Amino acid sequence: xxxxxxxxxxDLAEQEDRIYLVVGDLGFGVVEPFAQRFxxxxxNVGVAEQNMTGVAAGLALCGKIVFTYSIGNFSTLRCLEQxxxxxxxxxxxxxxxxxxxxxAYGALGMTHHVLEDLAIMRALPGMVVVAPGDPFEVEQxxxxxxxxxxxxxxxxxxxxxxxIHGPGAVFKLGRAIRVREGRALTIISTGGLxxxxxxxxxxxxGVGIDARVVSMHTLKPxxxxxxxxxxxxxxxxxxxxxxxxxxxxxxxxxEILAESAGARGRLKRFGVPSAFAPEVGSQEYLRxxxxxxxxxxxxxxxxxx
Numbered sequence: 001x002x003x004x005x006x007x008x009x010x011d012l013a014e015q016e017d018r019i020y021l022v023v024g025d026l027g028f029g030v031v032e033p034f035a036q037r038f039x040x041x042x043x044n045v046g047v048a049e050q051n052m053t054g055v056a057a058g059l060a061l062c063g064k065i066v067f068t069y070s071i072g073n074f075s076t077l078r079c080l081e082q083x084x085x086x087x088x089x090x091x092x093x094x095x096x097x098x099x100x101x102x103x104a105y106g107a108l109g110m111t112h113h114v115l116e117d118l119a120i121m122r123a124l125p126g127m128v129v130v131a132p133g134d135p136f137e138v139e140q141x142x143x144x145x146x147x148x149x150x151x152x153x154x155x156x157x158x159x160x161x162x163x164i165h166g167p168g169a170v171f172k173l174g175r176a177i178r179v180r181e182g183r184a185l186t187i188i189s190t191g192g193l194x195x196x197x198x199x200x201x202x203x204x205x206g207v208g209i210d211a212r213v214v215s216m217h218t219l220k221p222x223x224x225x226x227x228x229x230x231x232x233x234x235x236x237x238x239x240x241x242x243x244x245x246x247x248x249x250x251x252x253x254x255e256i257l258a259e260s261a262g263a264r265g266r267l268k269r270f271g272v273p274s275a276f277a278p279e280v281g282s283q284e285y286l287r288x289x290x291x292x293x294x295x296x297x298x299x300x301x302x303x304x305x
Contacts, residue, residue, distance in 0.1 A: 001099075001132065001134075001156040002027075002158055004135035004136075004138040005097065005139075006030045006031070007139075008142040008143060010033055010034055012142065012143065013034065013041065014037075018064050019064075019065050019146065020042070020043070020064050020065070020067070021038075021042050021069065022045060022052050023043070023045070023070065024049050024074060025045070025046045026070060027069060027070075031069070049070060050078065050081075052068050053079040053096075054086055056068045057082070057092045057094055060087075060092035060093040060094050061090060067095045068094065069097045071098065071105065071114075072112070072117055073113075073114055074098075075096055075098045077116070077120065080120065083124065087151045088124050088151050091126055091150045093149060095146070097154045098114065098155050098156065100112065101131065101155045101242060102115065102191065102243065102283070102287075103242060103286040103287060106285070107282060109280050110277055113286075114243075115243050115272050117153075118131065118155065118219055118247065119246060121153040122220050122247065126150055127153055128153065129152075129153045129218070129219040130173065130219070131190045132155075133189060133191060133192065133217055134161055134163050134164040134194055136163055136164070137177075141154060141217065144171065144172070145173075157192040161192055164179065164198065165177070171217070174222070176188075176223040176226040177214070177215040178213075178226070180212060181210075182201065182213070183212070183235070184211055184234060184235050184305065185211050185235050185238060185305060186214060186230035186233075186234045186236070187200065187212065187238050187240055187301075188216050188226075188230065188239050188253060189216065189239075190219060190239075190241050190243075193241060194215050196287075196292060196294050197240050200298045203298035204302065209305060212230065212233075216249060220252075222252050227257065231257060231264065232265070236266035236268065237265055237268070238267075238268045238269075238301055238304075239253050239270060240297065241271045242292060243271055243272065244272050245269050245271035245272065249271075250271055253269075254267060270292060277289075277290075
């Protein structure tokens with residue numbers, strides 16, 4: 001996902017000279033092509049994320065389209081006040097990009113586990129929140145947020161995520177993508193667990209359970225119609241996110257179901273409990289610990305149904 005983002009950003013910057021990139025002293029291997037091609041539009045502010053956000057807001061208020069970039073918690077939580085007061089309050093054209101959503105940096109411990117960002121970004125007035133599920137969605141989301149005025153949050157994985165969507169896929173902010181059809185239940189995924197949702201659906205298919213799979217790449221504004229359709233047309237909804245069960249995709253779907261007169265369906269949320277992880281390890285290992293592997297999701301959904 002990270003490589004797809006920077007390839008797309010470089011291409012966009014070739015066409016639009018208002019695009020700037022401000023980073024917090026990391027990611028040199030991937031940011032160097034941008035810095036070398038556009039040295040006047042690249043700023044490394046050092047390990048000073050509050051300053052990074054303030055500088056970005058100032059540039060945006062001068063007419064620029066500014067991307068900030070850092071590891072998940074550092075581009076969001078460390079500078080939350082600046083995002084709220086400088087960016088959101090002024091509707092500044094700042095695109096906040098975090099790399100390493102969920103347990104991508106799992107071996108570095110709880111400081112690098114990115115599990116609360118979606119909830120917090122969703123709560124900020126005027127913030128568009130996007131968590132792409134594969135490199136195709138990253139490419140399309142990067143293009144979309146450039147065209148979307150005002151604050152946007154773009155949550156990326158790290159490296160190695162497979163391309164899920166084939167030719168003909170259509171991406172639009174606020175519109176989910178139905179990846180697989182099914183009637184028994186709907187798995188709604190956000191971010192890097194899209195592959196997990198598809199693999200779990202394939203395992204369910206092997207025991208005669210046809211599962212619909214939906215990529216909810218935009219959490220705000222969320223595609224309410226797709227959620228209501230899933231509740232009406234399938235036997236239940238399971239939300240899948242590498243994030244706390246509080247405030248993210250599961251909460252957003254629950255809010256829709258609770259407030260929609262016609263939507264009455266069972267809901268199961270897959271995510272991480274609201275507690276700091278006591279273990280460290282690879283992303284794959286920590287996903288398994290928290291029941292977010294394809295096999296664990298399959299087994300849990302089979303029992304639930």
